[in-house]
Amino acid sequence: MSKNILILPGDGIGPEIVAEAVKVLQVLKDQGEDIAWSFGHLGGAAYDAEGHPYPESTQKAARAADAILMGSVGGPKYDALPRELRPERGILGIRKDLGLFANLRPALAYEELAAASSFKPEVIAGLDLLILRELTGDIYFGQPRGRRETADGHAEGYDTMHYSVPEIERIARVGFEAARKRGKRLCSVDKENVLETSRLWREVVTRVATEYPDVELSHMYVDNAAMQLVKNPKQFDVMVTGNLFGDILSDEASMLAGSIGMLPSASLDVNNKGLYEPIHGSAPDIMRQNKANPLATILSVGMMFKYSFDRGDVADRIDAAVRAVLRAGKRTGDIAMPGETVIGTREMGDAVVAALLR
Numbered sequence: 001m002s003k004n005i006l007i008l009p010g011d012g013i014g015p016e017i018v019a020e021a022v023k024v025l026q027v028l029k030d031q032g033e034d035i036a037w038s039f040g041h042l043g044g045a046a047y048d049a050e051g052h053p054y055p056e057s058t059q060k061a062a063r064a065a066d067a068i069l070m071g072s073v074g075g076p077k078y079d080a081l082p083r084e085l086r087p088e089r090g091i092l093g094i095r096k097d098l099g100l101f102a103n104l105r106p107a108l109a110y111e112e113l114a115a116a117s118s119f120k121p122e123v124i125a126g127l128d129l130l131i132l133r134e135l136t137g138d139i140y141f142g143q144p145r146g147r148r149e150t151a152d153g154h155a156e157g158y159d160t161m162h163y164s165v166p167e168i169e170r171i172a173r174v175g176f177e178a179a180r181k182r183g184k185r186l187c188s189v190d191k192e193n194v195l196e197t198s199r200l201w202r203e204v205v206t207r208v209a210t211e212y213p214d215v216e217l218s219h220m221y222v223d224n225a226a227m228q229l230v231k232n233p234k235q236f237d238v239m240v241t242g243n244l245f246g247d248i249l250s251d252e253a254s255m256l257a258g259s260i261g262m263l264p265s266a267s268l269d270v271n272n273k274g275l276y277e278p279i280h281g282s283a284p285d286i287m288r289q290n291k292a293n294p295l296a297t298i299l300s301v302g303m304m305f306k307y308s309f310d311r312g313d314v315a316d317r318i319d320a321a322v323r324a325v326l327r328a329g330k331r332t333g334d335i336a337m338p339g340e341t342v343i344g345t346r347e348m349g350d351a352v353v354a355a356l357l358r
C-alpha cells in the first residue's frame with residue numbers, strides 16, 4: 001500500500017522550502033517509490049485558513065498519515081494572538097496528539113562546508129553525530145510547578161523534574177536501535193552525581209543495554225558533554241538524553257554543522273511514525289525572496305525514508321545527492337563564503353533533483 005505523507009508547509013519560508021522537498025518526492029515517485037502526499041495547514045497558515053493553529057482537518061489527516069513533513073511555523077504577523085492560538089501551539093499540539101516522544105537531530109558537518117563553520121575544520125570535518133532527545137517528559141512537563149511564597153515571604157518559582165521507568169526504557173530503546181543502524185556506540189547523558197531522576201535514568205539505560213550487546217554504551221555528565229561537544233565532537237556516534245539537557249545540547253551541536261539551513265530533524269512515536277522538519281524557524285526576514293536554503297527540508301525527506309519507511313537506501317541516495325551538489329560548489333546565501341556564487345532556493349532544489357536523476 002502507498003505510504004501516505006501529509007505535508008504541512010506552514011509559514012514564512014515554509015512553503016518555499018517544502019516546494020523543493022516536494023520536487024524530490026516527485027522524483028522518487030517517478031522512480032517507482034509507492035508514495036502519495038496531500039497538503040494541510042499548521043501554525044499561522046492554519047489560523048488564517050481555519051481559525052486554529054492545529055485545526056481538526058489537520059488532526060484527522062495527521063492521525064491517518066504514515067509520516068508528516070513540515071516546513072516551519074511562526075512569524076511577526078501572529079505575535080499579538082492569544083497564547084493558545086499562536087503558531088507554536090500548532091507544533092506542540094501535533095507532537096502531543098501523535099505521541100511523538102523521540103526527537104532525532106543529526107549534526108552532520110559536510111567537508112565542503114567546513115570553512116563556513118566557526119569551528120576549526122579539523123575539529124568538525126567529517127562529523128556525523130545524532131542527538132536523541134526525549135520530547136514529552138522531564139522538567140518541561142513535570143507537576144507540581146508554579147509560584148509560591150517562602151516562609152520568609154519571598155516569591156519562589158519551582159518546577160519538577162521526573163522520568164518514569166517506562167519513559168526511560170522507550171527512549172533508551174530508540175537510542176540503541178539508532179546506534180545499531182549507525183556506528184554502534186551510544187552515549188547516555190545525565191547528571192547522575194546530583195539528580196535523583198538521573199540516577200534512575202542511568203540505572204534503566206544500563207539495564208536496557210543488556211538487550212543490545214552489539215552496541216557499546218557509555219555515560220557522561222551533561223556539563224562534560226557540553227564541553228566535549230565543542231572540544232572533540234567526533235568522539236560521539238549517538239547521544240541519548242532527557243528533554244532539558246537535549247534541548248540545550250542539540251542547539252549547541254547545530255552550530256558544529258555551520259548553518260541551521262542544513263539540519264533536518266525527526267520526532268517519532270512508538271511505531272516510528274514521524275514528523276520531519278528542518279530545525280530552523282520560518283525566517284520571515286528572507287521569505288518570498290528565493291533565498292532560503294531548502295537542504296534541511298530535503299534531508300528531512302531522507303530521514304523520513306530511513307526512520308518511518310525503513311528505507312535507509314533512499315536516505316543514502318538523498319544524502320549523496322546533497323553532497324554532490326555541495327561538491328559542485330552550489331551554495332545558498334547562508335552557506336556561501338565571501339566571493340562564492342550564490343544560488344536561490346529553487347535552483348538549489350533543481351540541483352538536488354538533477355543529482356538524483358544522474
Ligand code: NAD
Binds near residue numbers: 260
Ligand atoms: P529562524 O530559524 O527562523 O531564523 C534565524 C536566522 O537564520 C534568520 O536570519 C534566518 O534568515 C536564517 N535562516 C533560518 N532558516 C534558514 C534557511 N533555511 N536558509 C537560510 N537562512 C535561514 O529563527 P527566528 O528568527 O528566531 O524565528 C523566526 C520565526 O520562526 C519565529 O516566529 C519563531 O517562533 C519561529 N520558529 C519556528 C520553528 C519551527 O517551526 N519548528 C523553530 C524555531 C523558530
